[in-house]
Amino acid sequence: MKLLMPSATGVEVVRAFVAMYRGKMIQSTSADVIDYPGVLYNVTGSTKDPKAVKGYKGLAWKALLKEYPDFYETSCYVTNPILSKRATSHPGFDVGGHMTPNPSGVVQRGADSYLMPLCKWHNSTRRNGTAFSHSKTKVLKLRGYMEGDSAITFAMRMGNNHAHTLLFLAPGSKKWDFIALSDAVKQGFDRVPLKAILTSPIQEYAIFEKRDDGFYIVSSNISEGGSKD
Structure with a gap:
């Protein structure tokens, strides 16, 4: 299955992810x-689907699920009896919910997790x-999911x-994108005119290097609070 090119996701979520894993190994995914x-x-600790950004399809966790025919037309999976009158979002398919068989909700590093259709009420931390x-x-088994991962990362x-691979944010945008970088561009990234790489300027970026054991962030101007530039 070939995943569609990504787009909008939470700006702050990606910043926090880069800050968390700078200098650390980041697992490959499937x-x-x-x-x-x-x-x-x-x-516990999984990232929520971001709000849609007008003009972009958006690659939220829900959109990732809907890349697979099994989840084209469905509803919230949960069949538990609902006693609350506040569960008005059920049985809608509002989000892709991260799930685990572990009652504590904790997914250990390297362990598998699962994605399935949920309504907002069942996806709540409550x-x-x-x-x-x-x-x-039918659920989507995720391998390599890391704490703080967004759908785009x-x-x-x-x-x-x-x-x-270059992960970047254009000025004034809420849309993260990524592209593969040639070795020549990576080595001279600070000297190469941005227009030679992209169709728009870069406000924030992180370069991910693929190694045998996973990915590493080797260059970035992203801080958790925003661009350092």
Whole structure:
């Protein structure tokens, strides 16, 4: 399955991810549709789907699910009895919810997690620790999901065998994009005119290098609070 090129995601989420993993190994990723009939729990610390940005399709976790035919037409998977009158979003398919069989909601580094359709009510942190039953069993098994991962940083590493990849944000934009960099461009990145690489200027960027054990951020002007420039 070839993933569509990414677009809008939470600006601050990506900044925080880069700040968290600067100088550390970041795992490669993959995703496969599997059958999982057992109960699942919300993952604690996973990132929410960002709000849509007008003019862009957006690669949120929901959009990642909908890249697969199994999730084209569906609804919130959870079949638990609902006693609250506030669960008005159910049974809508509002988000791609990160799930784990671990009741604590914790996904250890390197462990698998799962993505399945949820409504906003069931995706709330108030439902953390609740065992969700589901009659629909097709879920998306995620490998390499890291704490703080956004849909775009996950997708950027998915099947990516390029030596260097540029993740960037255009000035005044809420749209992150990524492209592969040639070795020549990477080596002289600060000297190469940006128009030779991109169709628009860069406000913030991070260069990811692919190594045998995963990805590493080798250059960036991103700080958690915004660009250093």
